[in-house]
Amino acid sequence: MAVDWARGGPDLLVALDRGAGPLGIQLQDQLRTAIRDRRLGAGERLPSTRRLADLLGVSRSTVVDAYEQLLAEGYVESTVGSGTRVAAIPGGLTLRAPGVASSPSRPIVADFEYGIPDLGSAPLTDWSWAVSEATRALPTAELGDADPAGSPHLREVVTAYHRRVRSGCAVAEDAVVVSGFRQGLAFTLATLAQHGIRRIALEDPGPREHDLIARRACLDPVPVPVDDGGLDVDRLHASGARAVLLTPAHQCPTGVALGPTRRRDLIAWADEVDGVILEDDYDAEFRYDRQPVGSLQGLNPGRVIALGSVSKTLTPAMRLGWVLAPPRFVPGIVEEQRLSSRGTPALDQEALALLMESGRYDRHLRRMREIYRARRDVLAVEVEHAFGPGRLHGLAAGCHALLRLPDGTSEHTVVTTAAAMGVRVNGLAHYRFPGMETEPRPPALVLGFGNVSESQIREGIRTLARSAGHGGSDRA
């Protein structure tokens, strides 16, 4: 195994290629690899620099440099009178099996996954323009470690946007720029925990994994049911929580909007328990029948923390969002940002500010609203045809709706049958608070229609109808 360097020469180990970059680097790399792989064992003496230079036909200084590099890095050691020897390196390379290529997946008829905007419509040309403008507009000093709260420019722009489009009343100082809803939530929950809040109520059904994220922030998550008027505020009262996270404009996943009385009851609850309302304002921009219902933050900015992002309006690939919080929570959220990641990319922040200021963001939203409206209309027609009237709920806003299946239908069976036919969809059970699945709810499917074309919707709904035993395939 060990190469007898003194006699056999290094050709077994080192083969230099004169067309493949600097010879000294090649020499180092091959020696390093041989030592890592144990082809050169601890204690083995390397040939003298002169001898190896002769053997390889390179200058002696090339070999000297390579040996010195390996010496500095700890691969070899050198003793007066004893030459250069391979050092004893504990451990060594961890070999691993090469990754197995996944098998080709089945062709997808339609993917009704919740929460994905139309990726093909992402305004990439506008974004590229905005980044390019940002590289020119951003002062050099702002290219350093930035304010973890976010750029003053973007904080101004997003709060102005929230005031204008969402009827909020936050100012720039209330805003912390984050990498998206999830980061904003994690920072906010950690801050609430530091303010002595121990229990947070979550919607049931509601967005997934928020219970996990709450537990990571050392909060105790408890479920509160959602009915046709949104979150049940009486049950919230009974929960003992001092914080609640909800999706008031368009509940995820049921699609209901929190009613006006509930909105006021919620604010009253917060005042009564000295509590905090976390508003997940995730797709309110897309409302089809009229102007979106305003942000709860506007009703009581002292009790509401609004979390928004561009993941649904532009694309999740941008990773930018914001937290608008009462002043007492802002320093804590900023400190979380500072210690966790120092903030989001300054160039991207400036690009988003410019995109919003230039009117391109609004223009994109208007365009998307028409695209989603058309998909929604197709969805409504197809579902009524395949499943009968009155089955589709939560269509007033956003990019998903709830399809109530006939009583007695098994959600699980429909979901798995559809999957086998190339249609991806989730049942309502997928959104239940863990452990609450046993408390029965009528069977339903959550249909995200943001990233499916009109023809995919048509074919997908017919497939779902077949999966649910409704036939419908006879219709062309």
Place this chain on the structure above:
Amino acid sequence: MAVDWARGGPDLLVALDRGAGPLGIQLQDQLRTAIRDRRLGAGERLPSTRRLADLLGVSRSTVVDAYEQLLAEGYVESTVGSGTRVAAIPGGLTLRAPGVASSPSRPIVADFEYGIPDLGSAPLTDWSWAVSEATRALPTAELGDADPAGSPHLREVVTAYHRRVRSGCAVAEDAVVVSGFRQGLAFTLATLAQHGIRRIALEDPGPREHDLIARRACLDPVPVPVDDGGLDVDRLHASGARAVLLTPAHQCPTGVALGPTRRRDLIAWADEVDGVILEDDYDAEFRYDRQPVGSLQGLNPGRVIALGSVSKTLTPAMRLGWVLAPPRFVPGIVEEQRLSSRGTPALDQEALALLMESGRYDRHLRRMREIYRARRDVLAVEVEHAFGPGRLHGLAAGCHALLRLPDGTSEHTVVTTAAAMGVRVNGLAHYRFPGMETEPRPPALVLGFGNVSESQIREGIRTLARSAGHGGSDRA
């Protein structure tokens, strides 16, 4: 206070401007603001839609729409026979004092702050090119919620870079893309805690706030001294830690490189305690006398987690970095990323991969190395002239050096005197492990020279010499 709507008309509250956007929106906004500000009190009756429309000279449907919007949002309520009344909203607007503009700061002679690259040289044109290419190159499907481990493309590219430039041996599957060193560290420490590691050794002196970040991950940070050979591995043995975080290529802040024997001793320590070495590989690319010392990760990939970023090589404004970890830790780090923030921007990741693949990244590094080399040479000359020979240490690599002050000099006095003269610099004490300041070390200043021009270095060093009582100002 309460406006008598029935008689006085709404002109006190609502003034529409026909040149300022949709009248219905103006009407809503003004009513909302009046309700928030309590100018319209709970229970007050709004005028009938017909009457208000007449008063304002707008169509009745404009007023109806506005009232319905306010109703949906909870600002007003409507009862049959009683018209529309302002709802009782608990709490209300939190008024706050406008921000006080900070006083103009003193002109800066030189800012020797540690760890900032030359911001004026950030390759913004290349970045703009790369983002634009990324918008074309990235498949539409990758614009959705991406793999929290990072894009496969960038994971390939950064590990190839680490193998080529840093003599590492990680493969794409070992890499997790993060938003920079700090996020990578937080995720890694959380993962180590889950693997049962309780105590982590940190360099003293060393980078700031790592003790805080360790505590946030529920680890117990302990200091281990750094001497002229780098981290004292004997003291590490005695610390009882099973993890260590260090800056082996160019120690922060002393500038020493971890010696070859220490490197092997460190690996042996890790094997002995079943431990983990966290390698903060933050500025090794800039080595002036020869090729950078290779990454420890290459010596023992089963025990070393290497953390890198582009914050020093490009700019902190990009917020991209990587963790290269043994396979057993990768899933934990990815899960941290997934639950904390879902990952870094897909477009930025693709842009960095393209920047590196295109050769523009290497070209930028070569250019910066020459700029930093020139600054370093000026620094060496100026310090020798002002403070005498042998006082500057740690200049072999990176963008900072240690200036040893004469014994008996007060670091604190020099730092504050210099600050009053417009020179920003930190003493070594700034980098001591909290609580260890009492264990004395010779006085020294940490001179970051990444973001100071040659003329600023000249003037700054002369100012420092004056601050330290060395005169030197008589030299022109």
